[in-house]
Amino acid sequence: MATDQLPNSHEDLIILKPTHGLAALNLRDLWVFRELVLFLAWRDVLVRYKQTVLGAAWAVIQPIVQMVVFTLIFSRAAGLSSEGVPYPIFNYVALLPWGLFSKAMNDAGRSLVNNRNMITKIYFPRLTIPVASVVSGLVDFGIAFLVYIGIILYYNLAPNSTYTYTITPALLFLPLVIILALVATLGVSLWFSAANVIYRDVGHILPFLTQIWFFMTPIVYSSSEISLQWQVIYSLNPLTGVVEGFRWCLLGIHSLPLPLLLVSAGVAVVILITGLIYFRNMERTFADEI
Amino acid sequence: MNDIVIHVENLGKRYRIGVSPERYKTLRDTIVAGFNAPIQKLRQRSSNSLSSTRPNIIWALRDISFDVPRGKVLGIVGRNGAGKSTLLKILSRVTEPTEGSAEIHGRVGALLEVGTGFHPELTGRENIYLNGAILGMKRVEIGQKFDEIVAFSEVEQFIDTPVKRYSSGMYLRLAFAVAAHLEPEVLVVDEVLAVGDAEFQRKCMGKMSDVAQAGRTVLFVSHNMSAILRLTEETIVLDKGHLVYRAPTAQAIDFYMATGFSGLGERAWTPEEIPADAAPFTPLAIRLRDSKGQIVDTFRSTESFRVEVEYSLSQSITGLRVGIYLLTMRGEYVFTSFDLDDLTQFDKLGIRQEGHYISHCTIPANILNEGQYVLAVNASSFRVKRYFWDDHALAFTVDATGAPGKQWPEPRMGPIRPALDWVIERL
Numbered sequence: 062m063a064t065d066q067l068p069n070s071h072e073d074l075i076i077l078k079p080t081h082g083l084a085a086l087n088l089r090d091l092w093v094f095r096e097l098v099l100f101l102a103w104r105d106v107l108v109r110y111k112q113t114v115l116g117a118a119w120a121v122i123q124p125i126v127q128m129v130v131f132t133l134i135f136s137r138a139a140g141l142s143s144e145g146v147p148y149p150i151f152n153y154v155a156l157l158p159w160g161l162f163s164k165a166m167n168d169a170g171r172s173l174v175n176n177r178n179m180i181t182k183i184y185f186p187r188l189t190i191p192v193a194s195v196v197s198g199l200v201d202f203g204i205a206f207l208v209y210i211g212i213i214l215y216y217n218l219a220p221n222s223t224y225t226y227t228i229t230p231a232l233l234f235l236p237l238v239i240i241l242a243l244v245a246t247l248g249v250s251l252w253f254s255a256a257n258v259i260y261r262d263v264g265h266i267l268p269f270l271t272q273i274w275f276f277m278t279p280i281v282y283s284s285s286e287i288s289l290q291w292q293v294i295y296s297l298n299p300l301t302g303v304v305e306g307f308r309w310c311l312l313g314i315h316s317l318p319l320p321l322l323l324v325s326a327g328v329a330v331v332i333l334i335t336g337l338i339y340f341r342n343m344e345r346t347f348a349d350e351i
Numbered sequence: 352m353n354d355i356v357i358h359v360e361n362l363g364k365r366y367r368i369g370v371s372p373e374r375y376k377t378l379r380d381t382i383v384a385g386f387n388a389p390i391q392k393l394r395q396r397s398s399n400s401l402s403s404t405r406p407n408i409i410w411a412l413r414d415i416s417f418d419v420p421r422g423k424v425l426g427i428v429g430r431n432g433a434g435k436s437t438l439l440k441i442l443s444r445v446t447e448p449t450e451g452s453a454e455i456h457g458r459v460g461a462l463l464e465v466g467t468g469f470h471p472e473l474t475g476r477e478n479i480y481l482n483g484a485i486l487g488m489k490r491v492e493i494g495q496k497f498d499e500i501v502a503f504s505e506v507e508q509f510i511d512t513p514v515k516r517y518s519s520g521m522y523l524r525l526a527f528a529v530a531a532h533l534e535p536e537v538l539v540v541d542e543v544l545a546v547g548d549a550e551f552q553r554k555c556m557g558k559m560s561d562v563a564q565a566g567r568t569v570l571f572v573s574h575n576m577s578a579i580l581r582l583t584e585e586t587i588v589l590d591k592g593h594l595v596y597r598a599p600t601a602q603a604i605d606f607y608m609a610t611g612f613s614g615l616g617e618r619a620w621t622p623e624e625i626p627a628d629a630a631p632f633t634p635l636a637i638r639l640r641d642s643k644g645q646i647v648d649t650f651r652s653t654e655s656f657r658v659e660v661e662y663s664l665s666q667s668i669t670g671l672r673v674g675i676y677l678l679t680m681r682g683e684y685v686f687t688s689f690d691l692d693d694l695t696q697f698d699k700l701g702i703r704q705e706g707h708y709i710s711h712c713t714i715p716a717n718i719l720n721e722g723q724y725v726l727a728v729n730a731s732s733f734r735v736k737r738y739f740w741d742d743h744a745l746a747f748t749v750d751a752t753g754a755p756g757k758q759w760p761e762p763r764m765g766p767i768r769p770a771l772d773w774v775i776e777r778l
Contacts, residue, residue, distance in 0.1 A: 074454060075454070077448060078448060094487075111472045111473075182445065182461075184443055349366065
């Protein structure tokens with residue numbers, strides 16, 4: 062016990078012993094290893110487009126092709142409303158956060174298992190792995206955002222376009238909405254990545270869960286199509302708030318969907334905090350169970 | 352007190368076995384187990400037998416206590432399954448102990464397996480940065496040591512080539528170079544010297560003694576007794592998860608080599624000694640028989656003897672070969688031989704059906720010099736899987752009475768003592 066009082070200012074003292082009960086969140090070591098997060102994210106980005114002919118162009122092609130397909134199916138064929146905005150823009154704005162979310166959820170969900178050899182051999186904060194997956198998703202998000210600016214410019218400058226884009230003060234809230242998107246993404250990612258170590262079922266669930274979640278989120282349609290009595294339950298999906306927040310900031314098409322946004326944000330924060338706690342508790346046995 | 356860098360107290364690690372590592376837990380298993388748990392509890396209460404309550408638990412490590420002062424190079428030896436790797440994994444924070452505690456002053460660097468975290472698609476340069484970061488180095492730090500790392504690894508020309516195009520030797524050199532430049536206060540090394548060519552091994556050994564001379568603490572696990580002897584002053588011996596001996600290295604190695612062999616000339620493996628991933632191969636026993644068929648552990652250099660490996664297969668294995676390695680007490684290899692070395696046998700036994708087998712061979716007379724030897728057993732399918740490996744299966748003694756040259760009572764150098772047809776010609 063006396064050793065506990067030893068001054069450890071000149072060097073680190075590591076105490077290894079079994080931990081019981083709820084694990085401390087201890088986010089400090091994530092900060093100490095922040096460079097590792099960036100390196101892992103950089104590796105993911107680098108590897109994703111190595112040995113592809115089109116390289117990083119895929120980050121542009123994927124959302125555009127999605128947008129075209131959804132426009133053909135849901136606007137032309139199904140005739141869904143897009144609240145006065147050209148449907149491609151209406152849809153693309155929602156695909157921005159959705160792309161970040163779905164990609165990170167799928168990558169992060171498998172990330173711990175994919176990095177199994179590192180986890181069983183070396184110590185480093187395990188949180189860095191799913192966090193890096195989310196960070197690497199931000200790179201694609203950035204590229205997709207540049208494409209968004211291109212699309213807006215096209216619609217404003219094309220000679221026969223009837224749409225003019227107006228910047229509203231709501232745009233100032235964009236960083237907040239992006240942070241909300243990250244909170245929701247990270248929370249869900251932490252849950253799935255930790256659960257996947259112990260239950261490989263997660264790997265099978267993720268693909269169709271992504272599809273179901275896609276249609277539960279107002280991406281191809283507007284949340285105003287949902288009747289009022291269901292709005293509260295509907296906004297329990299944190300992505301609902303994120304997507305409507307993006308539309309509000311970037312397109313200014315309706316007034317601030319405040320109640321919906323608050324409920325979604327609350328749910329997102331709860332998922333993130335419980336995800337962190339779950340991850341920290343499962344982390345102790347990762348090396349033995351993976 | 353302040354100069355104790357590692358303080359380990361009653362450390363223990365428990366694993367659940369029975370669930371083989373290939374099978375992942377699924378939700379279904381959890382649900383089924385959840386329904387069964389109350390029933391099993393009732394059953395246990397009625398049968399009231401303590402041993403049946405925890406059938407699948409194994410202590411990989413138990414009651415381990417030791418201190419390591421600053422600047423000490425401590426060797427760790429023990430057979431397969433003695434808990435060496437578990438101990439290193441706990442000290443390098445990969446896994447948590449189940450009981451007890453350990454205190455470590457300073458940064459721990461672990462060379463448990465070189466090249467962990469290397470990505471085949473990335474270039475050598477990119478991998479140096481990535482691997483360095485995983486090992487806990489800062490970007491600036493890696494930048495400063497970059498040239499040194501590249502020079503040490505001798506892959507300058509290929510530094511911008513993806514490592515998937517590297518030869519395995521280049522890959523290992525680069526991986527070790529990164530890890531060797533980590534400069535932690537405590538370095539934990541597991542068997543890295545078992546890889547690479549002789550020249551590279553020499554370089555690694557040099558690097559390790561540099562680390563030790565710089566006053567840093569090293570824990571070194573190896574099956575190579577001569578490496579342990581050269582690099583460490585003191586060694587601890589682990590057996591079945593317990594620390595059984597601690598002494599200056601030469602003494603500890605003699606203890607390790609001389610004891611712990613159950614039975615004379617025969618060794619049977621207990622279920623705890625067989626790793627779960629050995630299935631479908633189950634090793635049963637290894638025996639030594641003299642020319643009269645008696646099981647003995649001492650032979651004359653001038654007589655032949657038989658080595659038997661008994662095992663069973665719960666299902667057929669393609670390309671299985673069972674073989675022995677003969678080593679000296681210092682851990683140097685004398686020879687290796689497999690039961691399918693003969694080509695006609697090899698063609699005949701492509702698939703070994705399930706069943707109970709003995710593979711045996713005869714070591715001819717006039718081969719081994721006097722001294723003590725160790726047999727290691729290996730059962731594997733070449734380039735597919737190593738089912739079982741015990742590098743310390745059985746020891747035996749060779750007596751040189753009557754051997755050629757015994758008229759001079761001097762020890763002869765070298766592990767073999769052949770009877771050669773000398774001809775003396777007068778010209």
